[in-house]
Amino acid sequence: MSTLTAPARPATRRGPGRRTIRLRTYLAFLLLAGPNVALLLIFVYRPLLESLYLSTLQWNLGSPDARFIGLGNYVEWFTAPGTGTVLATTGVFTVATVGGSLVLGLALALLLNRRLRGRSAARTVVFAPYVLSGVAVGMLWLFMFDPRYGLVASGLGMLGLPSPQWYTTSPWALVMIIVVYLWKNLGYVALIYLAGLQAVPAELRQAAALDGASTVRTFRSIVLPLLAPTTFFLLVTTLLSSLQSFDIIQAMTQGGPLGSTTTLMYQIYQEGFVTGRAGYASAVATILFVLLLAVTVVQLRFVERKVHYA
Template identity: 65%
Template sequence: MATATTPPETPVRRAGPHRALRARPRARSRNRLRNWLLFAVLAGPNIALLVVFTYRPLLQSFYLSTLQWNLGSPTAIPVGLANYGDFFADPGTPRMLAVTAIFTLATVGGGMVLGLLLAVLLNRKLRFRGAARTIVVAPYVLSGVAVGLLWLFVFDPNFGVLSALLRAVGIGSPDWYTDPQWALVMVIIVYLWKNVGYVALIYLAGLQAVPRDLLEAASLDGASPLRSFVSVVLPLLGPTTFFLSITTLLTSLQSFDIIRAMTNGGPLEGTTTMMYSIYLEGFAAGRAGYSSAIATILFLVLFVITVVQLRFVERKVHYA
């Protein structure tokens, strides 16, 4: 009697550990490629815009600063660093740098102090607080040219509102339009009025992020409101202050519209900053190469200040 035999079982081939190890780098490589493609899709257009409209003009400005070229002229003469030498040899350069420094320090320092005081006031529970916040921030979104033209009527020594108020208390109006020092003060006042709302808005956001329990603990320990503000609130506002110090400094050094509308750099170049000098040399005098040299120097100043702030000042900022 024949007996049925069971066919031998086919052995199942299992993937060895070496095959699994080979599959992991492939999966990792596919994930990396997918991430790079996603990055290219999302960030590629922004990078392209930066390259075309920021870095390309910047490099072109560096190149133009090495040329003796009048705006509109078909020819340009390479002069190397001669434009930079002319800038530092110009007798008007120290005055321009001094005006730039005074304007920047006054607008940045004054703006941050006034903005912080306004933010503290607007953070309190006041009647019509929402309307007050809107009024404070509104000038920031207005056109600088329009603001400058309107304030010209305020500072008019004969028919202006300010001169009328000063005459009412027996004080004569300063020569805002003819005295270089008073003209610079006038421009600083208008710049602060326009931009202090931005600083106040950022500081207000920082104040609202301060934990209430820390202030209550300081109060229970016997600290006065002023002591609590100095010892608790100000250190917690360190990141906000650091951010504002960078943004307001960069904005102030590049201010143009208010100066153009109110003083046109005068009188006697009393309000001519580096940024406004770039405009005068490039578009009024037509010295495009020399203007590009000033623009390059201004860029290097901004770059160095920003690096110093990020490298050294940020170390003293407490983020927690």
């Protein structure tokens, strides 16, 4: 390595040729980038390729034999009667969790950005759920949502409202997991927004105030546009995280009742490990991958254009 960083030798002495140096440099590049690239290839691209290959098979998980069926699994998924429901559930869950966490996270960040007593403690409390295990959070909230003995039922009871049957009725089960997902992930969004808010120059707000702008107007015309890069970043990360969420659904509803909380991600698990149709599950995984890729590309191409970087 030391030879690579040594200063150029005088031209009178014949040093290593251009080819040798290029080779050495290339070796250094391989040495530095190689391990990371290897890890990516082994743990990301290899499973991806393998999944793509498995998606062309009719294969019982655990069986040593499989049958090549080409695009049969894809054809089945696109023509299956339940596919519309899975897509609708995924759509509702994603829109609600991404939209909800952005709006509520920003509101929370605005609150935490004020000079209030106990602000640091409040920030810790808000962020804490994000670092908890999704399964633990799911189990905890299962108790809270218990229609007979849960905290939510007690709260509703105080308002004179009956508790919905969260676990056994279709729309309420989905509402339940959306609420829990928001609770768990709100801290992350709030924290990133808080950092964004603190980067907004104070003089701009002061100038706006001097010009007589109201708080709402300042927020709308100064703060929100300056937060656009943060919002864009959060939009990409929360969307990807939401589309891939699994732990809370597994801990709370297992995709039920009657498939009403089965998202695309959960369908992969169910088909692969519960039903044991590994080929079909791989096809759904590939479809989810393409969907994620498309959404990310659209965001990068079109949404980012509207973002103003300060």
